Amino acid sequence: MCGTVGLFTGCAAAAFCPVAALRRDGAATPGYRSPFAAWDRSASVRSSPRRVLASTELDLFPEDLVPVAGHPVVGRLRPELRRRLLTQQLHRYLGFTAKLEYLVVNHVVLGIAHGSIEVPVPDEMRFDALRIYTDEAYHALFSVDLGRQVTARTGIAPRGGRPFFLVRLDALKARHDPSLAGLVDLLFTIVSETLISATLTDVARSTSVEPSVAALVRDHAVDEGRHHAYFAQYLRHLWAALDAGERRFAACLFPELIDVFLRPDTADVGDELLGYGLSRDEVNEVLADTFDEQVRASYNRATAARLLGYLDDVGVFDDPRALDLAREHDLVPRA
Ligand SMILES: [Fe+2]
Ligand SMILES: [Fe+2]
Known part of the structure; x- marks a missing residue:
């Protein structure tokens, strides 16, 4: 402990410590091009009205984006249960969004804005983090707001439970020294902000x-498009501030963090289908057909393509172990 510890505690502070950064030689400071020049006019919080549910007759979530909805077994459900399935997917999406924003992302961007995450960044980049903090708070607000409207209008409440990504993120952190939890959240935020668009x-x-x-x-x-551009650049600033050991730790974590963000909660979907009267055998058939590993892997590769490019650009996959882990998670072709 050298007295510069902020958001992070113990040894993890070394990764963000300006004193440690001074010891690192050679690395040029990356530049920064702000994606927020028009933020005052175009941010949703400044320019969009409150979204009010106009009708409960129309689908509340696109059926073609509910993976199990296209399965013939699910297609035989009564219309009111199909409607419940789509409504629960909207609740799942809104709950995921709100909790991602206020339990993970906003802790990290506040750390960047306030300076307690001590990765050296240009002053404009720190200020823009405050704009992201504002955006994310609004995203949580409008997600909770719409979820409440849906419950009030349809009588269908969210199923409850913690989003799967939080359960898995906590499990991942539990495998590492508690002092690294802040760094894991920072890496997860880079992942989520560059996949979410x-x-x-x-x-x-x-x-x-x-x-x-x-x-x-x-x-x-629209807001997340700007966040994506920001975090693609932030990754370069973070990478310039990490030493070799810290880079190895981060590089090997990225493939699993991508999986943590993208992997669907099939157990919860299965429980939901059981609740609609499907038998255990039918549920197993639906899950096996829908969440086929090859389909899932190709979706993950496509969704993560730009992030994988950014990671490659900073040299993440120069680390052979990180490349092996990316292959194990089917994010890059197996050798
Ligand atoms: Fe957001
Ligand atoms: Fe965001």
Whole structure:
């Protein structure tokens, strides 16, 4: 402990410590091009109205984006159960968004804005972190707001339980020294902020969904496009500040963090289908057919393509172990 510890405690501070950074030689400070020049006019929190659920007659989530909905066994469910399935997927998405924003991302961007994450960044980049903090707080607000409207109008409440990514993120942190938890959250935030745009765009483009849902997701996607551009650059600043051991730790964690963010909670989906009256055998058939490992792997590769490019650019896959782990997670072709 050298007295510069902020958000992080113990030895993990070394990764973010300006004193340690002074010991690292040679690395040029990366530049920064702010994606937030038009933020005051274009941020959702400044320019978009509250999204109000206009109708409960239309689908509340695009059916083609609910993976199990296309399975013939699920197709035989009564119309009101199919409707419940789509509504629960919207609740799942809104709960995921709100908790991602206020339990993980906003802790990290506050650390960047406040300076307690001591990765050296340009002053403009620190200020922009405060804009992201504001955006994410609004995303949590509009997600909780719409979820409450859905429950009030349909009588269908969220199923409850913690989002799967949080359960797995906690399990991952538990395998490492507690002092590294802050660094893990920072790496996870880089992952989630550079993957999320693709996920959101799929929903925002849907023409079959209730308009306020599509509008809300579009609001989110536009903001996240700026966040994506920010964190692609932040990765370079972080990498320049890490020493060889810290880079090895981070490099080997990225493939699993991508999996933590993207892997669906099949157990929860299975429980939901059991609740609709499907037998255990039918549920197993639906899950096995829908979440086929090859389909999932190709989806993950496509969704993570840009992030994998950024990681490659800074040299993450120069580490043979990191490359092996990326292959094990089917993020790059196996040798
Ligand atoms: Fe967000
Ligand atoms: Fe974001």
